[in-house]
Amino acid sequence: MSYQDLNGLSLEDQVEWYKAAIHSIYDGVLVIDSNEIVRLINLEYTRITGVKPEEIIGKPLRDVRPKAQLPSTLKDGKERIGVYRKEGNVEYVVDMAPIKLQNQIIGAVSICKSLTEVHTLSKELEKNKERLSRLEQQMGSIYQAKYTFDQIIGTNGGLKEVAYLGRKAAESHLPVLIVGESGTGKELFAQAIHNASSRREHPFVPVNCATIPASLMESELFGYAEGTFTSAKKGGKLGLFEVANHGTIFLDEIGELPYDLQAKLLRVLSENTIRRVGEARERPIDVRIIAATNRDLHQLMEKRLFREDLFYRLNVLNLKIPPLKERKQDIEEIVYFILNKHTNHLQQESGYVLHESTIAILEAYEWVGNVRELKNTIDYAICMANGKEIYPEHLPSNFSKSTPVEQQGAVSTSLREAVEATEKMVIMKNLARHGSALDAKKETARTLGISLATLYNKMKKYQIGEF
Ligand SMILES: Nc1ncnc2c1ncn2[C@@H]1O[C@H](COP(=O)(O)OP(=O)(O)OP(=O)(O)O)[C@@H](O)[C@H]1O
Ligand SMILES: [Mg+2]
The missing domain is CATH 3.30.450.20 (PAS domain)
Known part of the structure; x- marks a missing residue:
């Protein structure tokens, strides 16, 4: 006035x-x-x-x-x-x-x-600071990566080289693109990289681009200003990028990111700033991006579903995780790693053993679901086993439906190899079923319609150990 x-x-x-x-x-x-x-x-x-x-x-x-x-x-x-x-x-x-x-x-x-x-206000401020740091701690424990490189088991089929590259990636702040079939350990690698990096004390925020509805994706990633939507929260909302500040954001299934948001992500990568939905100002952000996909991004680029500029920006360090079927020599080690986890709080071995025939079956399997499927299989077998020894019959039913040869695709196998592989498996399964005593071997020979001597010969030929 x-x-x-x-x-x-x-x-x-x-x-x-x-x-x-x-x-x-x-x-x-x-x-x-x-x-x-x-x-x-x-x-x-x-x-x-x-x-x-x-x-x-x-x-x-x-x-x-x-x-x-x-x-x-x-x-x-x-x-x-x-x-x-x-x-x-x-x-x-x-x-x-x-x-x-x-x-x-x-x-x-x-x-x-x-x-x-002023004293009262500063006390209040102090209280709020404590609350904030408690919330930050809670947020830190929600967004925490648990895996490290020590928990990545196996060295074959190129996995060792990928792990080496992963450790190198951890030393930098560059974007990483992890490519691999489902269940090969993409998230495991992303967490291990975060935990080996200088960002380990800060959040690891996983975002699955396939499960967030496209209409919500932008506000989930970048947040929104107060009053942007009718249902918007007072004070606006923090986006996942801001939650991940100073840490790592893991953009899983990046191939599913809507096309228009790909441009916005590219901007974040080049400017290191984000803009909340409904807000004009840019906020500085310091986040390492690890993206993962099991899709062929080149194919998506050809179909104009994935931006080439974003691809090249993300693909600075490329980790291609080999599927389990290309590193079957790792299966036994992974299985024992999983078995031992069942008692690892005691730092003891679990005492579970896999019968040799079980290992052979596992090694012959196709593993479309990779290590995740292997883990599930072992959990199932532990549940089914009567003692500490795991036999083929303890494996899920899909393992008995087909022979290793069928699973490997008999088309490329000679008939003799196919017959031998099947013979070996049938013998192993029967030995596993009947046990290792002499009587059991006699029973196995009888079931198979061969003499005990032939059974011994075949066991020697296929290097099947004493049961
Ligand atoms: N090399 C490995 N050693 C030990 N465990 C592994 C290994 N690879 C994967 N795993 C385990 O297998 C499971 C699946 O791994 P993860 O979730 O990282 O796979 P993914 O590639 O992200 O799968 P998806 O594409 O389905 O999301 C996890 O429990 C993980 O700990
Ligand atoms: Mg995953």
Whole structure:
């Protein structure tokens, strides 16, 4: 309201109006005239200093408050900011300024702020800081990567080289693209890279681009400003990129990222900033991106479903994880790693053993679901086993439906090899079923319609150990 707006009021009412305004100020106010006489104090001044209007108004300031510095401001015309004062138990700070009219100093004003309130506010701030750090800790434990490179088992079929590249990737902040069939360990690698990097104390945020609806994807990734949607949260919403700040964001199934968002992701990669939906300002962000896919991105690029510029930006370090069928020599080690996990809280071996025939069957299998399928298979077998030894019959039913040869695709195998592989498997399965004693071998030979001697010969030929 300007001065003129009060014109309709009588002079008295105008004075009352200004008084009311000054009394409503939440800081203490004291005004002196050019003769150092106190002309005005407000309610808050009395509350802070305990000095009542009748004790001070109309009197020279220094008569009532000998240590007051306001007369000096009146004299030299200089502001004095943040002067500390203590009145009994009350602490406060004072800002002092001259009052000027047409370049003449006509008085001075002092504004007091009680420190008691500042103390209360700083206590509150302290409490909120604690809450924030607790929340940050909780968030840290939600978004924590648990796997390390030590838990990546196997060295064959190129896995060793991929692990080496992964460790190298951990030393840098460059984007990583992990490619591999389902269940080959893409997320395992992403977590291991994060945990081996300098970002390990910060969040690892996994995002599955295939499961977030396209319409929500942008606000999930980048957040939104308050009031953007009718259902928007007060204060807006933090996007996953902001949650991952200083850490790693794992964009799983990147091939499913909607095309328009691919451009926005590219911007994040090149500018290191994000923009919340409905907000104009860019926020700086420091996030390492690890993307993964089991799809052929080249094919998607040809179909214009994946942006080439984004591909080249992400594909700085490319980790191609070989499927399990290309590293069958790793199967036994992985199986024992899984078996031992069943008691690893005791740091002991689990005591489970795989019968040789079981290993042969596992090694002959196709493993379309890779290590995840192997894990599930072993969990099933542990559940089915009666003791600590795992026989082929403890494996899920799909392992008995086909012979190893059928699984490998008999088309490329000679008939003799196919017959031999089948013969070996049938013998192993029967030996496993009947046991290792002499009687059991006799029973096996009888079931198979061969003599005991032939059985022994065939066991030798196929290097089937003593059962
Ligand atoms: N080399 C390995 N050594 C030990 N465990 C492994 C290995 N590879 C994968 N695993 C385990 O197999 C399971 C599947 O791995 P992960 O989830 O990382 O695969 P993925 O490639 O991300 O699969 P998807 O494409 O289906 O998402 C996990 O339990 C993981 O710990
Ligand atoms: Mg995965």
